[in-house]
Amino acid sequence: MARTVQATVNGRKYYEENVEPRLLLVHFLRDRLGLTGTHVGCDSTNCGACTVMFNGKAVKSCTLLAVRADGAEITTIEGVADEDQLHPLQEGFWEKHGLQCGYCTPGMIMSALQLLERHPDPDEATVRQELEGNLCRCTGYQNIVEAVLWAAERLKSAGA
Amino acid sequence: MPMIGQSIKRREDLKYVTGSGTYVDDITLPGMLYAAFVRSPHAHARLLGVDTTKALEHPKGIDAITGAEAYPLAGPMPVYSYREAAVIKKPDYRCLAHDRVRFVGEPVALVAAADRYAAEDVAELVEVEYEPLEPLMNPDESIKPDSPKLHDNLDNNVGLRIERRGGDMEAAYREADFVFKRRYRMHRHTGTPIETRGCIAQYNTGTQELTLHCSTQIPHILKTHLSEILDFPEFKIRVIAPDVGGGFGNKLQVPPEVVALCLLAIKTRRPVKWIETRRESLMAFLHAREQTHDVEIPMKRDGTILGIKSHEIVNAGGYLDARISGPSLGAGMWLPGPYMVKGFHVDIDAVMTNKCPYGAYRGFGSQMGALVIERSLDLIARELSRDPVDLRKQNVIKETPYKCVTGHEFDSGDYMAGLDKALEMVDYGALRAEQARLREEGRYMGIGVAMAVEGAGWNTYTAAMAQHYVPTLDYATVTMRMDTSGNVKVLIGDVACGTSHATTAAQVAADAIGLPIDTIEVVEGDTAVTPYDSGTRAARFSAVVLPAVAESGMALKKKVCRVGAHLLEGAEEDMEIVEGQVQVRGVPGKSLPVSRVARVAYSEVATLPHEIPAGLEATESFKAPMSGLCITWPYSIHIPVVEVDIETGTVKFLRYAIVHDCGVEVNPMVVEGQVVGGTAQGVGGTLLEEMVYDEDGQLLTTSFMDYLIPTATDMPSFDVCHLQTAAPQIPGGYKGMGEGGCVYAYAAVVNAVADAIEPLGVEITSTPLSPSRILELLREARG
Structure with a gap:
């Protein structure tokens, strides 16, 4: 039975009728709402390319059903920047060459958002551990780690 | 201020960090259908019938195409050969199977449906009748003259034979005090870009144009090949590669799936999108690397390497991918490494089996050549009670330009200086002392050294198969x-x-x-x-x-x-x-x-x-002027330092030093990103990743839960030293780069792990070195 899903995504209200119960959240975001920044890489919750913030928690949207999003608040990569002002994580990935093909980047940034919420002043080992659920095939992770540490520094000095 | 040489921030990044990149699955065209493939569950079977009736009765099932329908509409997939000494017997490789299926995941039919989910439902309704046949999984068996044939039009199961000779191998044997012999076995793994394959094909009846949005590394070549395969005017085909989520050589493929998709777009008169699932990708996108080498190295007792000879067997899979000869010859041609040898001799057999076809992946085979020579040097050093670095220094090419026995002319670079630099980075002398101390504590630290010259810009394909276009890249x-x-x-x-x-x-x-x-x-x-x-x-x-x-x-x-x-x-x-x-x-x-x-x-x-x-x-x-088979000659030295936990079989990196010379660097930040990323991919391929088939030909690694690509915690921090010896023949002095990290890491990491556990009586001559494999080796050594 198709359902209606009402959700707040990136601060905007969405109302979608006829949502198939089996529709995955990632396809709901991409195909129904047109938010194509969230990617699919593995279909099995391993690679993290589909990571979004769901009611304040980083989740992999490829194994969550869209109907679960009824009443939820979701942030995708499209909602991370504050208008034209990039989030320090976005700046960090750019500054530190934390991406090559860019496919894993949105998911990586969403996981890193949660990482910095949990660990505002992380060390390298913590960053690596917290990003274990996100796979990157291009960078070898070195510059991703640098990017997150750069953003942490930036956020700290902004908060100070 | 000149821009060349500056590590400026990337100009493409804003779209990627804001989620506004456009990959193929981000594109939606009006009236677009979604496609799904019906794939073989058998490694080897006769195809008795494909019935799409029930599938098309599904309310969302729009259309379908089978192998039998496709056969007269699309010609064979292309295969390239090399100019010299290559024999290719061409299996009949079509976009959809029509008589037999030859690997698990081979496409047999394609359906189009109203949406993504319905396409999979509809594909499941296609009825296929198979008569299972005995699969051939082991190339050592399949190569035997009495083995059943996988392709009726071949004389046997050897799809490709290349013989290469250089220098004076007879003299090398004559002067030898002893001949070092080993068999090396490299396992099957592949590039696995995080974005799988995908394509939208669209046919416009008014303009009679075929337009593809396709995740590919080769839009122009794909266009030319499609024109030949479909007998369609090339100037009426347009290929658009949008943002591509990783390629690593895998996306050099001319995918049979894309040919079938074009047929369905022409048939339905609607745009049709196909996005590969990860499962499909692991089963049916290209695999790579799996080879064995039976090697002989005639040696002098004083440590002089005289020559190298190998019989190389490549497990080519069920069909020959267009680029089969590249990674096959790539391994063979890199056997002498950056060392002075008199003689070179390689016989290469690419053998048909019931596995996924074997194709291009970053490094194009050269890592297997590098592994053979670098592993052999370590084993020979042990036999001669010499330090492995010392043995390398004795044999490494001292001056460039140097005419290698393979025919390559290494035009520039100072390999000895590069090696010294890398040794200095890790403080090699102190490391050996530390290793001895740790061994006394029962801890197993290993130091791996590998060095190689990388050929950047291969250009050796030729039109051996006259009906096929062959691209040249110079x-x-x-x-x-x-x-x-x-x-x-x-x-x-x-x-x-x-x-x-x-x-x-x-x-x-x-x-x-x-x-x-x-x-x-x-x-x-x-x-x-x-x-x-x-x-x-x-x-x-x-x-x-x-x-x-x-x-x-x-x-x-x-x-x-x-x-x-x-x-x-x-x-x-x-x-x-x-x-x-x-x-x-x-x-x-x-x-x-x-x-x-x-x-x-x-x-x-x-x-x-x-x-x-x-x-x-x-x-x-x-x-570009050619220098042997290649255009430029970057080189690298890798020294990983590892500790092996003999209780768990895990490998921990203590250091990883890389010296890299790719000539003048336009953007050193980008160069370093490629070096580190490539190395990480090589490390993953050595320690974690393996395509595992069971004896019935079923692939057991069909998700990232089973096929393990490295995570952030598996990777060390890499230290990179950049040397910049300008390419003498290239204006600007640039050399190709980007594959190297992935080439040297393989040999270097294997040598490091081997060095760590060698005191326990373990000799490593095969990969992968997963924890379970390391424990198995340790168990075998204990007896």
């Missing part, structure tokens, strides 16, 4: 178009797949023309607007494409200066462009903004003398 053509405001588009027929072209090509263009970089933009990937190009492959972008960017930029500059000279009433040869101003050299104040010149060239044409043409556009080609 030239590039670039167009520069200045608009009416003085901004420039650089049009390149390549595709960036993480390779930073939008940045590095703009850096080179900015210097060539004399414009600020923010007035330059790179356009790639669309065959309708870019010049013909053989694509992003073989590390050719720096060595071949960037010189073409420079030449095209200089040609455009000349045109701007010509108009400028007229406007400033100066001589054309006295003009220069500095920071976007056309000026008379040495005459301060006599200048004009380029934007003014552009305006005149486009809209005040009547004011120009008759001999000055309208508009500002230039197209130039660069033809």
Whole structure:
């Protein structure tokens, strides 16, 4: 039975009728709402390319059903920047060459958002551990780690 | 300030960090259908019938195509061969199976449905009748003369035979005090870009044009091949590669799936999208690497390597991919490494089995050659009670240019200096002392050394199969178009797949023309607007494409200066462009903004003398001189330091030092990103990743839960030292790069692990070195 899903995504209200119960959240975001920044890489919750913030928690949207999003608040990569002002994580990935093909980047940034919420002043080992659920095939992770540490520094000095 | 040599931030990144990149699955066309493949569950079976009736009764099932229908509509998939000593017996490889299936995941039919989910439902309703046959999984069995044949039109199961000889192997044996012999076995793994394959095919009945949006590294070559396979006019095909989420050589493939998709688009008269699932991708996208080498190395007792001989067996899978000869020959040609040897001899058999076809993956086979020689040197050093570094120093090429026994001419570089630098980075002497101390504590630290010359820009394909087009990659053509405001588009027929072209090509263009970089933009990937190009492959972008960017930029500059000279009433040869101003050299104040010149060239044409043409556009080609099989010769030395936990079999990195020389670096940040990323991929391939088939030919690794690609915690921090020996034959001095990390890591990491556990009586001659495999080796050694 198709359902209606009402959700707040990136601060905007969405109302979608006829949502198939089996529709995955990632396809709901991409195909129904047109938010194509969230990617699919593995279909099995391993690679993290589909990571979004769901009611304040980083989740992999490829194994969550869209109907679960009824009443939820979701942030995708499209909602991370504050208008034209990039989030320090976005700046960090750019500054530190934390991406090559860019496919894993949105998911990586969403996981890193949660990482910095949990660990505002992380060390390298913590960053690596917290990003274990996100796979990157291009960078070898070195510059991703640098990017997150750069953003942490930036956020700290902004908060100070 | 010149742009070349600066680590400027990438110009393509804003879209990626904001989620506004456009990959193929982000594109939706009006009226678009979704496609799904029906794939074989059997490794080997006769195909008795494919029935789509029930599938098309599904309310959302729009159309379907089977192998039998496709057979007369699409010709065989292409196979390239090499100029010399190659025999290819061509299996009949079609876009959809029509008589037999030869690997698990081989496509047998394609359906189109109204949406993504329905496509999978509809595909499940296709009824296929199989008669299972005995699978051939082991190339050592399949190569035997009495083995059943996988392809009726072949004499046996050898799909490709290459024989290469160099120097004087007989003399090498004659002078030898002993002959070192081993069998090495490298396991099957592959590139697995995080974006799987995907394509939208669309046929316009009015224009009779076929348009593809496709995740590929080779839009122009794909267009040419599709034209041949489908017997469709090439100028009516347009391939657009949007953002590509990783390629790693895998996306050099001409996918049979894309051919079938074109047929379905033509049949349905609607755009059809196919996005591969990860499961499909692991089963049916290209696999790579799996080889065995039976090696003989005639040696002198004083440590001189005299020659190297190998019988190389490649497990080619059920069909020959277009590029089968590349990674096969690549391994063979890299056997002598950067060492002085007298003789070289390799016989290569690519053998048909019931596995996924074998194709290109970053490094193109050279890592297997590097593994054979580097592992052998360590084992020989042990036999001779020598330090492995010392043995390398004795045999390494001391001076360049050096004519290698394979026929390659290594044109530049100082390999000994590179090795010394790497040893200094890890403090080799102190490390050996530390290793001895740790061993006494029962801890197993290992130091691996591997060095190699990388051939960047292979160019050896030839039209051995006359019916197929064969791409050549030793030239590039670039167009520069200045608009009416003085901004420039650089049009390149390549595709960036993480390779930073939008940045590095703009850096080179900015210097060539004399414009600020923010007035330059790179356009790639669309065959309708870019010049013909053989694509992003073989590390050719720096060595071949960037010189073409420079030449095209200089040609455009000349045109701007010509108009400028007229406007400033100066001589054309006295003009220069500095920071976007056309000026008379040495005459301060006599200048004009380029934007003014552009305006005149486009809209005040009547004011120009008759001999000055309208508009500002230039197209130039660069033809790279060849040095043996390749265009440029970057090199690297890798020294990983590991500790092996003999209780768990896990490998921990303590250090990882890399010395890398790819000539002049346009953007050192980008170079380092490629070196580190490539190395990580090599490390993952050595320690974690393996495509595992059971004896019935079922693939057991069909998700990232089973096929383990490295995570952030598996990877160390890499220390990279950049040397820059300019390529003597390439304007600008650039050498190709990007594959190297992935080439040397394999041998270096295997040597490091072997060095760690060698005191426990373990000899490593095969991969992967997963924890379970390391424990197994330790158990075997204990007896």
